[in-house]
Structures are given as C-alpha cells and as structure tokens.
Amino acid sequence: xxxxxxxxxxxxxxxxxxxxxxxxxxxxxxxxxxxxxxxxxxxxxxxxxxxxxxxxxxxxxxxxxxxxxxxxxxxxxxxxxxxxxxxxxxxxxxxxxxxxxxxxxxxxxxxxxxxxxxxxxxxxxxxxxxxxxxxxxxxxxxxxxxxxxxxxxxxxxxxxxxxxxxxxxxxxxxxxxxxxxxx
Amino acid sequence: xxxxxxxxxxxxxxxxxxxxxxxxxxxxxxxxxxxxxxxxxxxxxxxxxxxxxxxxxxxxxxxxxxxxxxxxxxxxxxxxxxxxxxxxxxxxxxxxxxxxxxxxxxxxxxxxxxxxxxxxxxxxxxxxxxxxxxxxxxxxxxxxxxxxxxxxxxxxxxxxxxxxxxxxxxxxxxxxxxxxxxxxxxxxxxxxxxxxxxxxxxxxxxxxxxxxxxxxxxxxxxxxxxxxxxxxxxxxxxxxxxxxxxxxxxxxxxxxxxxxxxxxxxxxxxxxxxxxxxxxxxxxxxxxxxxxxxxxxxxxxxxxxxxxxxxxxxxxxxxxxxxxxxxxxxxxxxxxxxxxxxxxxxxxxxxxxxxxxxxxxxxxxxxxxxxxxxxxxxxxxxxxxxxxxxxxxxxxxxxxxxxxxxxxxxxxxxxxxxxxxxxxx
Numbered sequence: 100x101x102x103x104x105x106x107x108x109x110x111x112x113x114x115x116x117x118x119x120x121x122x123x124x125x126x127x128x129x130x131x132x133x134x135x136x137x138x139x140x141x142x143x144x145x146x147x148x149x150x151x152x153x154x155x156x157x158x159x160x161x162x163x164x165x166x167x168x169x170x171x172x173x174x175x176x177x178x179x180x181x182x183x184x185x186x187x188x189x190x191x192x193x194x195x196x197x198x199x200x201x202x203x204x205x206x207x208x209x210x211x212x213x214x215x216x217x218x219x220x221x222x223x224x225x226x227x228x229x230x231x232x233x234x235x236x237x238x239x240x241x242x243x244x245x246x247x248x249x250x251x252x253x254x255x256x257x258x259x260x261x262x263x264x265x266x267x268x269x270x271x272x273x274x275x276x277x278x279x280x281x282x
Numbered sequence: 283x284x285x286x287x288x289x290x291x292x293x294x295x296x297x298x299x300x301x302x303x304x305x306x307x308x309x310x311x312x313x314x315x316x317x318x319x320x321x322x323x324x325x326x327x328x329x330x331x332x333x334x335x336x337x338x339x340x341x342x343x344x345x346x347x348x349x350x351x352x353x354x355x356x357x358x359x360x361x362x363x364x365x366x367x368x369x370x371x372x373x374x375x376x377x378x379x380x381x382x383x384x385x386x387x388x389x390x391x392x393x394x395x396x397x398x399x400x401x402x403x404x405x406x407x408x409x410x411x412x413x414x415x416x417x418x419x420x421x422x423x424x425x426x427x428x429x430x431x432x433x434x435x436x437x438x439x440x441x442x443x444x445x446x447x448x449x450x451x452x453x454x455x456x457x458x459x460x461x462x463x464x465x466x467x468x469x470x471x472x473x474x475x476x477x478x479x480x481x482x483x484x485x486x487x488x489x490x491x492x493x494x495x496x497x498x499x500x501x502x503x504x505x506x507x508x509x510x511x512x513x514x515x516x517x518x519x520x521x522x523x524x525x526x527x528x529x530x531x532x533x534x535x536x537x538x539x540x541x542x543x544x545x546x547x548x549x550x551x552x553x554x555x556x557x558x559x560x561x562x563x564x565x566x567x568x569x570x571x572x573x574x575x576x577x578x579x580x581x582x583x584x585x586x587x588x589x590x591x592x593x594x595x596x597x598x599x600x601x602x603x604x605x606x607x608x609x610x611x612x613x614x615x616x617x618x619x620x621x622x623x624x625x626x627x628x629x630x631x632x633x634x635x636x637x638x639x640x641x642x643x644x645x646x647x648x649x650x651x652x653x654x655x656x657x658x659x660x661x662x663x664x665x666x667x668x669x670x671x672x673x674x675x676x677x678x679x680x681x682x683x684x685x686x687x688x689x690x691x692x693x694x695x696x697x698x699x700x701x702x703x704x705x706x707x
Contacts, residue, residue: 270684
C-alpha cells in the first residue's frame with residue numbers, strides 16, 4: 100500500500116495473516132520493505148501479531164523501517180518508522196517513465212541483499228522455533244475455528260455517530276457468538 | 283446489513299421531559315417533543331361546539347387545547363416523570379401509546395414506497411420493570427396493525443448511552459429529574475450490578491426552594507419553573523464544601539449570587555448568604571453533610587430508600603459510593619476497566635464553574651473523581667457523554683441498525699427483536 104499527501108509518502112508492506120509461517124513470503128515482504136526504506140518518507144512492515152511476537156524489532160529499527168502489528172480487532176504501531184527526506188516519492192503504480200528507476204533500485208537491492216542475509220538467517224531461526232510453539236499436537240479450540248462472520252458493511256450515508264463506533268461490529272455478532280460456542 | 287434498515291431503523295427515547303424520536307435518516311439529531319399528553323375536557327361547551335377534541339393530545343398541538351391552569355395537574359400528564367409508570371396508570375400509558383404512534387406517523391413514508399414498517403428501538407429507564415416492556419411491545423403491536431412497525435425491541439437507557447458514546451466497557455451514570463442509575467456495561471448491560479439512587483435534579487430544586495424561603499422569597503419559591511431557573515443560574519458544585527463555604531463567608535462579594543429574570547422586576551440576591559449556592563450542587567452529589575440537617579429538620583423532604591417496580595432506590599448514599607457498590611458487584615478482573623471509563627449522562631450533570639471561582643466550584647466529572655478518591659479509588663476516568671441530549675437516541679439507532687434480524691427477543695436476556703405481528707410468548 101502506498102499513501103502520499105502534502106509531500107510526504109508512506110509505503111506499507113503487508114504480510115498476510117495466512118502466510119506468516121511461509122518463510123519465502125516473509126523474506127519477500129522484508130525485502131520489499133527494505134527496498135522501500137529511504138526511497139519514500141516512511142516505510143512500514145505490517146505483521147500479524149502472532150508473527151510480531153517472535154520478531155526482533157531492532158533489525159527494522161536500525162534500517163528505519165516501522166512496524167505495524169494487526170489482528171482481527173485492531174492495528175497498532177509497534178515501532179515508528181524513521182522519516183527520510185525524499186524529493187521523488189516511490190510511485191504507487193508503475194508506468195513507462197519509472198521503469199528505469201525500478202531497474203536502478205533492483206541493482207541497489209542486490210547490494211543490500213548481502214547485508215540483509217545475516218538478519219534473514221536470524222529470522223529463519225526464530226520462525227523455526229515458533230512453528231513448534233504454534234503447531235500444537237491437539238486440535239485448535241472451537242473458538243478459533245468458528246465460521247467467519249460476514250463483514251460489516253457500513254453505508255457511507257449513515258449519520259456521523261456511526262463513524263468508528265465499535266458497537267456496530269459488537270452488535271452485529273449478537274446471536275452469532277452463541278452459535279459459534281455451541282458448534 | 284440489508285439496505286432496508288439503512289432507511290427504516292427508528293429510535294425512541296422516552297425521557298422524563300422530552301420524547302426524542304425519528305428514523306436513521308434524520309441524521310445526527312432526532313425530532314424532539316415534550317414527553318406529555320393533554321386530556322381535554324370533552325364535556326366542556328367549547329369542546330362540544332367544536333366537536334373535534336381527541337381523547338388525548340400530544341405534540342405541538344397541546345398548547346392549543348390547554349384550558350384553565352387549575353386543570354393542568356390532572357389533565358396534563360408527563361408519563362415518564364420518575365422513569366417508571368405505574369402498571370395501573372391508564373392515562374400515562376395512553377399518552378405513551380399516542381406519542382409513539384404520533385412519532386411513527388410523522389415519518390411514515392408515502393404509499394407506493396416499499397415500506398413494510400419500521401424496525402423500532404425504544405429506550406426505557408434501566409429500572410423499568412417487566413410490565414413496562416410488555417406494555418411498550420403492546421404499543422408496537424398496535425402500531426404494526428397500521429403498518430408502522432415491522433419489528434421492535436426495548437433497550438435500557440444507560441446501554442443506549444454507552445452505544446451512542448462508542449464505548450463497549452464502561453460505567454454509565456444516568457441522572458435525571460427524579461433519580462440516578464449506575465449501570466456497568468461490558469458488551470452487555472450487567473443488570474445484576476445496577477445501583478439506583480433516589481436523588482436527581484429534583485433534589486437540587488428542593489434545596490434551592492428552601493434557600494429561597496430562608497432568604498425571604500417564599501412566594502417565588504412556590505413556582506417550580508422559577509426555582510429551576512435560580513438553580514441553573516446560581517447553583518454551584520463545590521470541590522470541597524467546607525472550604526468553599528468558608529471562603530464564601532469570608533468574602534461574600536466575590537461569591538455574590540444575584541439574578542434578575544429578564545423582562546421583569548423579579549430579582550434574587552443571596553447577598554451575605556451567597557455561600558449557600560454551594561449547597562445546591564453538593565446536596566445532589568453528597569447529601570450527608572451536617573450543613574443540610576437544618577433544612578431536613580425543618581421539613582425539607584429527605585431522600586428516602588424506596589422501591590419502584592423491582593428496584594430499590596437508595597436515598598442518601600453519595601454518587602461515589604453508588605459507583606463503587608455497582609462496580610464491586612462485577613468480576614474483579616473487569617473492575618479496573620470499568621473505573622477507566624465512567625460516563626455521566628443526563629441534565630443533572632450540567633454543572634459549570636465560573637472562571638473566577640474555579641478554585642472552589644467545579645464540574646460533575648471532577649466532583650465525581652473527588653468522591654471516588656475519598657473512597658480510595660484513584661486513576662479513574664470520568665467524562666460527560668459526547669452528546670448528552672441525543673446519546674440515547676444515537677444508541678437506539680445503532681442498535682437497530684446492527685443487531686441481526688434473526689436475534690429474537692428473549693425475556694431472560696431482555697434483548698432481541700420482537701416480530702410484532704407474532705405472538706411474543
């Protein structure tokens with residue numbers, strides 16, 4: 100995700116909750132975040148909370164990469180991103196005029212890859228140990244395996260007191276939680 | 283959520299003075315009417331000649347039917363004055379029926395629109411007994427026969443306040459004219475922890491009237507509207523009553539309480555007795571100070587423990603004690619979270635401190651923190667609701683919009699939709 104306003108740009112690289120145990124995907128996300136650091140004003144990596152708990156944030160802090168952690172309820176800024184002065188923000192879409200920029204960045208990435216190899220090795224070791232913790236031999240409890248609730252769609256034309264009100268979601272689950280527990 | 287309830291969710295807040303009502307399409311503010319009805323004397327010559335007086339009049343037309351002032355006490359009925367209607371009070375229930383129907387008819391769509399009735403969420407005092415819910419459901423069923431209601435439900439006012447304010451774990455303290463209710467909420471109202479206090483804005487009126495009598499304004503003290511005006515203009519809520527009284531006695535000019543009714547020659551001046559303005563606010567929050575004894579012994583009604591419906595209302599405990607008792611009925615793990623979000627709602631908490639008296643006078647949230655600190659509770663967060671006039675109605679609308687249609691009414695949990703065309707039992 101890319102955001103830009105008033106001369107400031109923010110890039111957020113999101114690690115999907117379903118893929119956090121996939122080493123390849125984790126490395127890919129970290130590499131993309133690392134490539135973005137310094138090219139935009141702020142770069143963030145968004146991790147599921149389960150992955151964040153086994154992550155050493157110092158690695159990202161040293162490189163100015165911020166961390167968001169998220170679950171189904173909320174998202175938190177676990178580590179602020181360092182601000183970089185940039186004159187040309189990394190565009191959120193690629194066109195012909197930026198292809199050469201991408202090629203330059205790829206060359207730079209190869210150089211940085213060598214520096215990040217040690218950090219990735221450290222993360223690999225941490226992921227290996229966390230897989231043993233989060234893959235219990237007995238089945239997960241029914242609470243986590245309940246049927247996914249329909250997403251609450253809030254219509255744009257609703258009164259302003261609906262905005263950001265957590266009760267909309269809480270109340271939409273009335274009756275569904277009881278069914279989930281029973282099943 | 284279906285598109286139908288985007289337009290046809292309807293909220294009703296039966297307040298002690300005002301009835302706030304309207305569908306979700308009203309936006310941020312509902313329509314407001316005085317929560318009252320007038321029963322014209324249909325035997326009078328005028329009404330016979332006109333041959334058009336209904337049994338009960340509600341809404342903006344009430345003033346047009348008012349007759350002599352002697353009739354007002356029996357014919358002008360405020361059904362929710364104390365939050366609870368007696369089971370046998372047929373006039374009060376008639377007013378509730380009529381004002382509900384009036385509200386729904388006001389927003390009834392034109393024929394031809396795909397309208398099958400509103401999803402109605404009404405809100406009652408948290409101390410309302412079961413028969414009030416039953417009677418309100420009967421009102422909705424009657425309205426359903428005219429195609430005005432598709433399904434209905436009733437939620438307690440403190441629960442609606444929490445929903446409207448957007449806080450899922452909190453203590454709501456709702457204080458109106460007649461009483462004050464302390465209700466913890468944690469995704470659901472914790473009904474077993476409800477504490478009710480038999481004191482509200484009416485007690486501030488009582489002590490103001492006694493003060494006016496002592497100062498020589500006995501005639502004016504008989505007019506309730508004037509007494510309420512003096513309370514609002516001159517009454518103060520002290521940070522510390524003893525300190526405030528001492529300072530005001532030593533420097534009466536700084537604390538001078540003087541008020542002139544605009545457009546009249548009527549003027550009230552407390553002069554050297556201006557320290558008494560601090561008694562007005564203190565009596566509502568904490569009536570046990572010995573300064574109040576002289577008024578009580580001279581006949582001012584003492585707030586007593588009473589039973590209304592199924593709930594016992596305590597008369598003399600201070601508001602801090604009421605909150606502590608309520609919270610301590612909840613699970614221990616929940617208690618710190620409840621103290622972190624205390625919401626004050628209701629006109630009885632509209633106390634302000636003049637700038638020059640900020641060292642001695644305060645507002646309701648600060649006073650509540652002081653009372654809780656005296657009980658050993660620190661680190662609390664006490665706030666006024668964001669929109670005290672409409673927060674109950676906001677909560678009704680959000681509830682009606684979000685709760686799934688198939689979540690059926692259940693008399694044990696006291697929540698859910700009642701499809702009013704069906705038998706509730």
